[in-house]
Amino acid sequence: MKDYSSYIFAAYGFAAALVGFLTIKIALDYRALKKQLARFGDQEKGQ
């Protein structure tokens, strides 16, 4: 494990960062879209 540990950690670290980035981006997009849609609902109620 020792000789190759830097390659192994780099590979798993990159995988974790990529999956984490995708998951957070998609979740934040969802929150923002729900908020914007809710604003439209409020505007319609206000009219």
Place this chain on the structure above:
Amino acid sequence: MFKYANPTHFLALAARLIPWLAGATALTLIAGLYLTFFVAPDDYQQGASVKIMYIHVPSAWLGMMCYMVMTSAALGTLVWRHPLADAAQKAAAPLGAAFTLLCLVTGSLWGKPMWGTWWVWDARLTSVLVLFLIYLGLIGLWRTIEEPSQAARAAAILTLVGVVNIPIIKFSVDWWNTLHQPSSVFRLGGPAISPSMLWPLLVMAVAFTLLFFTLHLMEVRNEILRRRLRRLSILAASAEDPELSAEAAK
């Protein structure tokens, strides 16, 4: 099936499925990582560097599987005009690009200690790089064409043209003399890999597949909401400008 072609029904189904899929992904991923680091032996030639295989191979499979999902969705757009097909296709492209990038980066990190180089213009590596570029092209196409139905048709045609690359990736190691090793799991004579390594690999492949379906479902849901928001924005604007009413009707 067609009941869920209705975006409202689809959103309700997605809300129910996503937590279960996310839970199953987390559990399978934990099991896979445990098997990878504590059960699977080191390779007799490659030593511990073989641990990279457990993310490299599933990400390669997912990169190709994602493209096949997009191809089915492209047929759904062009042939059956399924209302969710282009949303499914658009949502899958960034995920396919991410898995293909992961395959390229982990392959490079595995190649350096084993082959002595980060990259070679070998048929397998080059065809996977082409797949990554096709994904980027598709993402670019969707961003360039403003009208969603036109973008969906153009992307569907490009997807169907690009599918020719999938068998090239799969059989590149058989058709050409490559530095990349031949298939060791999906081959005619059965897997050439020891069961002690095969099982952890299959568990990681299941975990990656579940991860893809979870993220894809979440991204399709976002795409439906994005379209709903676009329609509402145009409707709101058309109340002030009648010329936009026709656009909103699309």
